[in-house]
Amino acid sequence: MKFLSEKRALEKLHKLKSEYRETITDSYEHRAKSCLTCDTKGACCLDAHFVNVHITRLEAAAIRKTLSNLPGDRQAEAYRRVEDSIEKYDLTDEGDTFARTYACPLFEAGTGCLVHHEGKPLPCISHACYENKDDLPPDELQIGMESKVETLNRRAYGESIHWRPLPLWLRR
Numbered sequence: 001m002k003f004l005s006e007k008r009a010l011e012k013l014h015k016l017k018s019e020y021r022e023t024i025t026d027s028y029e030h031r032a033k034s035c036l037t038c039d040t041k042g043a044c045c046l047d048a049h050f051v052n053v054h055i056t057r058l059e060a061a062a063i064r065k066t067l068s069n070l071p072g073d074r075q076a077e078a079y080r081r082v083e084d085s086i087e088k089y090d091l092t093d094e095g096d097t098f099a100r101t102y103a104c105p106l107f108e109a110g111t112g113c114l115v116h117h118e119g120k121p122l123p124c125i126s127h128a129c130y131e132n133k134d135d136l137p138p139d140e141l142q143i144g145m146e147s148k149v150e151t152l153n154r155r156a157y158g159e160s161i162h163w164r165p166l167p168l169w170l171r172r
């Protein structure tokens with residue numbers, strides 16, 4: 001296996017996710033409800049009974065990089081929400097972590113998803129509100145992308161892959 005610097009792996013991750021987003025947008029999302037006209041904007045990100053987004057170490061590095069471009073007070077506020085969500089929803093690495101749900105700390109009132117343009121987790125790229133189940137992107141698409149993200153993690157860090165709830169990876 002050829003190893004990569006974290007910087008190079010982040011570039012490759014960004015390219016991979018941009019291509020995935022393009023596929024979802026071009027081939028599926030036009031059949032979903034428009035987020036622009038949604039009257040419950042953010043419900044998908046703040047629903048503490050629904051969100052269980054997991055990410056990898058490399059994706060956490062990408063998210064931190066995006067957050068580092070925000071003004072200091074908004075960064076501090078985002079990391080405060082990260083800590084709050086870990087405490088409030090009792091997020092740990094123990095047991096079935098996918099069974100635990102939380103309101104996403106990366107949702108900022110008035111802005112929306114802070115990593116919408118760069119660093120967005122795969123399930124969030126896949127997600128939209130579809131009326132017809134047959135219109136959803138097939139699971140295999142996301143599974144294939146997860147496998148590619150795992151390979152990039154291995155090439156960057158040379159360690160076994162650890163998918164964890166997003167707030168746990170972002171804890172400072």
Ligand code: SF4
Binds near residue numbers: 034035044127
């Ligand atoms: S994904 Fe669904 S709930 Fe979320 S903003 Fe878009 S339309 Fe609204």
Ligand code: SF4
Binds near residue numbers: 107113
């Ligand atoms: S990462 Fe962004 S899109 Fe995904 S749940 Fe959090 S705020 Fe929503």
